[in-house]
Amino acid sequence: MTTEATATDLHTFTETWLEWYRAQEARLSAPHGILAITGQHWLDDHPQRFPDAPGAWHTGPDGVVVTLDEGDELVVDGTTVRGEHRFGVLPERGGVNAVWKDAVIEVAKRGGHDIVRPRHPDAPRRTAFTGTPAYAPDPRWAVTGRYVPFDTPRPTTVGAAVEGLEHVYDAPGRIDFELDGRQLSLTAFPGAGEGRLLVLFTDATSGVTTYAANRALWLEPPAADGRVVLDFNRATNLPCAYTDLATCPLPPGENRLPVAIEAGQKIPRERGGS
Template sequence: MTTIQEIDPTAFTQQWEEWSTTHARVLADPHGFLAITGLHWLDPQPTRFEDAPGAWSTSDEGVVVDLDEGEQLTLDGVTITGRHSFGVIAERASIYPATGDAVIEVAKRGGHDIIRPRHPENALRTAFTGTPAYRPDPKWAVTGHYLPFETPRPTTVGAAVEGLQHVYDSPGQIEFQLDGAVHRLTAFNGREPGSLLVLFTDATSGVTTYAANRSLAVAAPDDEGTVLLDFNRAANLPCAYTDLATCPLPPAENRLPVAIEAGQKIPLERLAD
C-alpha cells in the first residue's frame, strides 16, 4: 500500500483532476441525474404526468403504462404502444424506455415503484458548470484496515426523501486513524467485485460540504485487509444537486466528529437556493 511519503504530488493532482472531470461528465450526461424533471410515486390508480407519455400505475404484478393513440415508448429497440407491463422491478433496479430525446426511468426505491423522466434540456443540466472542491492534498489519503463481518449485516438507513428507508448488506467496517484518533466506518459493497463504498458526514457537513451525505469509493482490500481511504475523492451523491433523488443517508456510526477538509463541496446549485 502506497504511503504519503511515496506519493508524487504532481501525479496525485493530475489523477484527482481526471477523477473530477469523469465525475462531472457522468453527472451531466444527457440522461443523468441533472436531467431528471420529476419524481413520481406510482399507485394502483393510472396517473398521467406532464413530463412523460401514458398513464402509469403499479400493483402486485408490477408497473404498467397505458399509452394513448399516437403515444409510444422504445425499449431495447422495440416500440411500445397501448398497454404495456414492465413487470415486477427489483429493489434498486431501473428500466429506461425512451421517448424522443428523453428517457423515462422506471424503478423501485425503498420498496416503492417510481418513474423519473430524464430530459436533456432540463435547466439544471444545461446550466451545470461543475462542482466546487477542496484542492487535492495527499495528507487526506489515509490508510485503513478492513474488518469483515462473519456474515453480511443488513443495515437500514434513511433517505434524502423523508419517510423513505433503504436496506443494504454491510460486509464489514473500515478502521483508520486521523489526527491520533481511531475511527470506524460501516462499509457497503462497491460497484466493482470486492470493492467497498462508504457513506459519511463530518464536521464540514452543512458548512462547506453538503449536509446530508458524501460517498467514498474504496478499492478492494489487499491480502492483509489494508485499504486506502482517499478523502480527496469524497463525492456528492445526486441528492446534493436535486430534490428528485432518493439517495441513502449514512448510518449513525458514519457521522465523523472531525472535519474532513477534502473532496467535493456544496454544489453551486444549492448555494443559489
C-alpha cells in the same frame, strides 16, 4: 525523497484526481444524467399521467405498467413498444431506462416503492450547470485503512433524502483507519461490482462547506490482508446534493465522523455553495 520527486508525485496525484473529477462532472451533466431529472413520480395502483412522460402509469403485485396513447412509443432494451407495456417487478435499487423522443424515462424501485423519473436534456438544472466546487486535492487525505469483515452481513437500515423513506443494506464489514492521530471506523456497504465497497459518511464540514446530508466514497476491493485506501479527495456528492428529485440514502449513525474532512466535493452551487 528529493524535493523534485515530491513535486513530481504531487503533480501526478493532482492530474489523476483531475481525471476523476472531470469524469464525475461528465456523468453528472450528461444529457440524461442526474441534472436532467424533471420529476419524481411515485406510483400506486391508480393510473396516473405526468407532464414530462407519455401515457398512464400504475404499479401493483406484478410490477410497473404503462399504457401509451396512440402515436406514442417507448424504446425499452432496444425494442420499440406501443400500447400497454409491462416492466415487471423491479429489484430494489434497480431500474429500467426507456427512451422517449430525446428523453429517457427512468422506471425504478427505491425504498420498496416504484417511481417514474423522467430525464430531459433541456432541463433547466442541467443547462444552467457550471460545475461542482471541490477542495484542492491533497495526498494527506488519502489514508490506508483495514477492512474488517463481519461474521455475517449485518442488515442496516438508514434514512433517505425523502422523508419517511428507508433503505436497507447488508453491511459486509467495517473499515478501521487513523486520521491525524485519531482512531476512526466506518461501516461499509456493498459497492458497484464484485468486492467493491461503498461508504456513506458525514463529518465536521457537513453543512458548513460540504453537503449536510451525506457524501460517498466508492472503494476498490480490499487487498488480501484487508488493506484498503480511503481517498477522501474523491468524496462525492450524491444526487440529493443537487436536486430534491432524488431518494439518496443517509449514512448510518456510526459513520458521522467527529473530524473535519476538508477534501472532496463541496456544497453544490445549486444549494448555495461557492
